[in-house]
Amino acid sequence: MSEALVASQAAGTDISVPAGSGARQFWRRLRAQRAALVAAVVVALLVLVALAAPLLTAIEGQDPFTYHPSLIDSARGGVPTGSFGGITGGHWLGVEPQTGRDLFARLAYGARVSLGVALGATVVQVTIGVVIGVAAALGSRWVDQLLSRITDIIVAMPLMIMSLALLAIVPSSFPRPLLVALVIGLIAWGNIAKIVRAQTLTLKELDYVSAARLSGWGTWRIARRELLPGLAAPVITYAALLVPINISTEAALSFLGVGVKPPTPSWGQMLTAADVWYQAAPQYLLLPAGALFVTVLALTVLGDGIRTALDPRAASRLRIGTGRKREAKADASGKKVAVDASGKNFAADADSGRSTLDPSIKTIKSADANGVKDANGEKEDPA
Amino acid sequence: MRQPSIIARRVAVASVSLAVAAGAAACGPKDNDAKGSGGDSTPHKGGTLTVLNSQPQEDFDPARLYTSGGGNVPSLVFRTLTTRNRENGAAGAKVVPDLATDTGRPNKDATVWTYTLKKGLKYEDGTAITSADIKYGIERSFAAELSGGAPYLRDWLVGAADYQGPYKDKKGLSAIETPDSRTIVFHLNKPEGEFPYLATQTQFTPVPKAKDTGTKYEQHPISSGPYKVVSNQNDGETIVLERNTYWSTATDAERKAYPDKIDVKSGLDSSVINQRLSSSQGADAAAVTTDTNLGPAELAKVSGDKELAARVGTGHFGYTNYIAFNPTVAPFNNVKVRQAISYAIDRSSVVNAAGGSSLAEAATTFLPNQKSFGYDPYDLFPAGASGNAAKAKELLKEAGYPKGITVTLTHSNDKDFETSPEIATAIQDALKKAGITVKLQGLEINDYKDKIHSVKTEPGFFLAHWGADWPSGGPFLAPIFDGRQIVKDGANFNTGLLNDKSVNAEIDSINKLTNLDEAAKRWGALDKEIGEQALTVPLFHPVYKRLVGKDIKNVVISDWTGVLDISQVAVK
């Protein structure tokens, strides 16, 4: 199903339809998108392969660590002797040059590490980003200044360099995949914090939040009950983008020699080792590269789908600032009421956002200038 | 000690100070199997030689360089009292005169060495080279500003241990005398029969005091060799050398200097270098590399292509990769455990990890497998190609570990390197059969070096390597096994902490010999004797495969450096 269609119809159709349960509505919208469904299945499969790696390799009769010197030609640099990189019934995807280790087993176990590191790092980034972003938006001017400044510093620090330094400091006994996930997570949360802050500022001005505040709710209660649901769409969407970025970051760290350590396999490490082999043993490179491509593609499509399903009106909640404007415009066209799962009325007044350019809106927009540009800020470093 | 990388390194994530010092990693045709593919293989003068390197020549100051035999690119600009013989294979492991008329005249107990300069030696500006300039060149290598060279001068010259160089101490080194402008005399604090080898190092390059600009000297070092520096940009990344018209073959029998111009381009990725050499487009047809070898993947590709294979040379350099034990750490304090591991090791796994049988030769001796080192092919704990698990288990049982043993192997996290996780992982696999479970402890390169070279923090079981400062057993065995070279509060290389009176005495005794062939035999015997203690498990000696551009002629690779000698290369 074309997302463009959803988007182009969103303002008119969806809101006019009285919504059912939020979760049910979400699933309904997600199911309506075939591409997103396929992507979801692919992602599920990848996760399944990662989780079931020991089982799958047991079926194959291999493990990712055993050397098979008899399957490689030592005199020719250790290139696999069999055809197509040594593919046989016993080695479904052939063997690794130089060691003869089973490639299927390494790919499957590599999925655990790569997806695990990427997801772990994303969780850390999202957690820090949401906490800092919400706190900055809701806190006093000084809290906002302090947190925003810290965020600026984090964004301006070169990710690779700090990773190199940090990974050298921590003792080698610390579990490496966890460490890599933590380091990426702890260094690269600046952009998501900016996005969350901008989005929170937007939400804060919405009537239902103002109303809650007027009725004397505490800041944290407002944050928990009113803001977090509104943040879900942009955060989930951005997180879907972060996972592949984090996979590439892990690969880049491996390339620089500070990633996950052998013999633990990871896709990034396989790519790093395999790139020079692309002429002599192409499948060695194509396997992890293909796996990574499928993952990124699936996550991207799924991310689009989730975004559309969560918030069909603003097809891109990443562009928070304009989101606020569009929302107001959409409402201006006369459709007034939408009821979410918990029955809260969050109708926005038609004119509040559009015609009265009050100072708060201006501030928000300027904040967005920071928020918007972050769609892939971190990706720079793996370049 | 040089560290040529085995496998071409992808990123400069490594021990840069050493890698730079090498300026030589290695390879070339030992059997002269690489010849220019052109019909006429006679070398002619002229043309431009391109050098494609991965490591920039960051240090181009003769005081700061740590090279074997004067280095490669540096040796085009710097002449030294003696130099390495520029011939293929084992003949190249000989020391020959360079600026001096001979390789040195020792006194009776080899504590005083006298050299006479050839007549008519000139710098690039036409001024005469004097013995005082050589003395000054050595003195400035003692300055803290110009650190980086080998430790021998400081250790050997009388009263040099505390000397701080000519910038702080105007009096100079009294251990070096220059009775006239062509004579120079060195006074050593103990007999050193291998002094002629030391005199090949770039610290023996003449530096005119008036032209010394301290730390800036490397931007334009004054040439005494066949080429002078025309430009040196980006800290040695691109260097252009042109003929030094005051240099003459009449005073230099070693350097052929065929090309008119030499273009050094570095900072390149090693796989790109090999790709460029194999494509040989444009200027790359007349290109060589002095620091990049063929990696296993490239070897796999090249070996299937006749034209390319004909352009690959094979080189050997005195170098050993080994596992080191710290015998003060349990369970390695038990010689039976050390022996068990020596028996258990499956060297074929390790050789494969190092690039396969074409890029590494299994080692059972600590000394490199070359005649000039006094190589004696002993195998004290025969493990065969794939390990002797039964014998290892038996020894472990005797040592009190009937159910096998778990040990931790410390290695560096640098990839594509001799102490890399890949080699460590292979060792993990190589000891498995014998019931030895290996846990890996990977350290970042700087951390790793600090730890293994400090007596206080040295781990019990770790990957190590050693390369020759010159092709002899002396600089190979003494730093590692001489008990008096244990450094308690600094960088220590005697990692086995061996302080054996008879070993120390034998080292002193061999150092007195000025007959280097006789000395070599004694070093070989000493190596075997030390080997009995199983303080190391020799793993492999690297072999270097080097590709050259299609127009390159007169490829000469000596066993001294294992590197294609660019002073011999012709492009026409």
Add this chain to the structure above:
Amino acid sequence: MSGFGGFVLRRGIGTVITLFAISVIVYVVFFVTPGNVAQITCGPRCSPEQVHQVAQQLRLDDPLYLRYWHFLQGILVGQDYSTGTSVEHCSAPCLGLSYQGDQQVTQLILAKLPVSLSLVFGAMVLWLILGVGTGVLSAWRRGRFTERLLTGITLAGVATPVFVIGLVLMIVVCGQLQLLPFPQYVSLTDDPEQWAWNLLLPWLSLALIEAAAFARLTRASMLETLAEDHIRTFRAYGVGERSIIGRHALRGAFAPIIALNANNVGSAVGGAVLTETLFGLPGIGQELVHAVNVVDLPVVVGMVLVIGFFVVIANAVADVLYAVADRRVVLA
């Protein structure tokens, strides 16, 4: 404090604070990083006495705060240093001397910066063309072959590390097809034509990585605009599709694209480490990784500050352009 002057002033102060904090963090982090700097600088076989001399020479024995103070002094008033034979002056703002090569860090940065800027700005042009083009196509002509191909290429770009893309491109284009020379940096001022030919592949490799984000952003913005009522009104009035896309939908995407672009340019100045390494371009990123590995603190601090400076400046430029694009935005 309003208007452009106020904006510049506030951003200026913010920049100084940010850079100050960054320099402190780098100092502290590298202080606890393992690696005996004096031993690395002196050489592996240096005796303890020599190492001590080098440590004194480099002021490594000073307490951390004193070393930092010395660094600040250099920035404010410059610094004198000895080459052994003479005393040289490194004028303010002096970022100190490299431990390894005794070079002035400021000069080192000035030598590397043109390379990084050449790489980044050239790549920028390509990623904008490729990214925005793909985005427009996928919003407008979704499902067509060209659109699918371009979307696939940009996603493959995100998914594949540059050391793979770049190496394969180089082997195929330079090695096998021999269409281009193997990249080797040539200065723009020396030979503009060679500069461009040599940088084409690095530009392409870097652009491929970045293009997907632009494609997605462009597409999202355009879809949003196209969904708006006034576009429907235009359509109803029979305004041509091309005009709608070109004049209205794309204009809506203008501001966020500028914002994303500025940020990417800012961080790629020092962040394109792998691209620089692979193609042998002597830029900031490559030098920085090298400096980190030999714990060359002055170089690391200097380069990180320059990178931070570019990121901050790029952000400020983005805000200005954002304001220009949308007059309702007030610079804050």
